[in-house]
Amino acid sequence: MPAVSYLQAVHDAMQEEMRRDDRVFIMGEDVGFNMLGATGGFLDEFGAERVRNTPITEAGFTGAAAGAAMVGMRPVVDLMLSSFMYVAMDQIISIISKSTYLYGGQASLPLTIRASMFYGGSNAAQHSDRPLALFMASPGLKIVAPSTPYDAKGLIKAAIREDDPVIVFEDGTLWTSTGEVPDGDYVVPLGQADVKREGSNVTVVAISGAVQAALAAADRLAADGVSVEVVDPRSLVPLDYATILASVEKTGHLVVADPSHRTCSPAGEIAATVAEDGFWSLQAPIVRVTVPDTHIPFSPPLEQQLYPSADRIAEAVRQTLK
């Protein structure tokens, strides 16, 4: 299998879906110029009607995606950075997440919102958000957070084909990472976790950018004779609790690593669910590795210490095995 970058996998997923289905179109700020590298060549191949540069008007074009979806299109909204979602918050929550329900099932909103978590690069507090939990808290949205090129391609293709709104939280720290992606069509179904590494002593559920850190920690711990199982939920709504609970049943220990802020994070929700539904499997308290409840500082040495790293995850594993 050829190795491609995460960003190339995102590109390929959208390109294949646009070739497959002429209801699919893309809109966002400067997508026609390939601003962030996911839409190279699209304008030439698909034209300006289907690759729409938008004014800087997030509420306007995000809401427009809802309207277009209601009348049978399948828009892909490129919101560029997840921090910009807040500008479109009313449209995402009040319109996109609720219209199918409010109108008693008369409306379907098959639209995809791409929003990258653009952290770790000294872009300071207003550009570095990882707002997974904010959107998980609103029913009606489906949410994925791929950690590999394979998952990114397969989940984005699944998202575009889904008859519901799906938010794709890409991890900007992974855009240049590479991985094997098979030629040809495939999807990664929503709601299926992936065991990225099998192990027997501790389960580390890792989300998005924390997955690579968890795998590095697992390598390091293996040298000390600790066997770590790394579970990547991949999809946060729906979330595959069965795979997580089965892993915890096997290992008896749980660490959850998540690049979100600690309070009300996906890690907190996963920990709470395992505490409720898998309590008797646990041999020790659950440990979370998250971002402290402070803002993201600009200064590089300050910023880098805040995210789940291999060091912090390894320490958490040792703590739960004490």
Place this chain on the structure above:
Amino acid sequence: MDVASETSAEMYRRMFRSRSFELAAIEKLKTGEIPGALHTSVGQEASIVGSCMALRDDDYMVGNHRSHGHPIGKGARTDRLFAELMGKVTGINSGMGGSMHLSDFSVGSLGETSIVGSGLPVAAGAALGSKLQGNDRVTLCFFGDGASNEGTFHESLNLAAVWVLPVVFVCENNGYGELSAASVMVSVPDVSMRAAGYGIPGATVDGQDVIAVYEAVAEAVARARRGEGPSLVETKTYRFHDHAFGLPSPVYRDQAEVDEWQKRDPVTLFRARLIADGVLDEAGVTQIEDDVAAEIAAAVAFAQSSPYPSLDAAFDHVYTNPIPIRH
């Protein structure tokens, strides 16, 4: 007027239907059969029906929190709308939306949104969908003077203008955003003046005159259908009732102003005009009114006799493609 007699008669029917529907709804709110709050548009029927009748059956329409009459104007049946107001399973939204979210996708009524200004981007998007699909459908979006101060108003007009979208924005300026007067809160005397900021046509018409509204909106619809882009039409109208039944209403306007506007009741005005112009005689008008009264009585009875949804229905339609709901 050069509007066909048949169209005029149907306009009156829909205006009277909207009025009767809302008066029945107020009654049922007072008896406790309709829960929640009821934002009525009594006094605005000419604006509603004149606009909707300028559309084709397959065109789209987006309403707002004050939009009982809007799906009616677009041609929706009243029985399922009334059942929706009561939260019954037979409601058009299966009892999930209620007064502020009426809809009827079968007649192109793409729902109403209760966050002020939030429907404008949706309407622009429906118009974008039609454009991409290569059909000539037009989308009409209703909103109020209050919404014209929301960012989404400005974003949507700009977006529709730069993308030359087939959408008509109809501002029903009833003089008040909730309790605050447009004369205090809107920076210009006519909302339609704001069209100039987006390089699109803007017109203000007498919102109590259904034919004036129809003609202005029809011109904007024709322009949109020709592929020439969006327009803004402002109808100067008046909310005869307070902001909403079922919500507090401190004194915020003079009764003399209300009395003055009520002299120009759009239903009464059009009734007299139809007779004066010889479109219908007294018997013809009365026949429409009797038919509508019977229809509304049947709609109310239908709603009253319908069951509430089962408790499980609270978990339906969260998604089109369902996933397990976490309890």
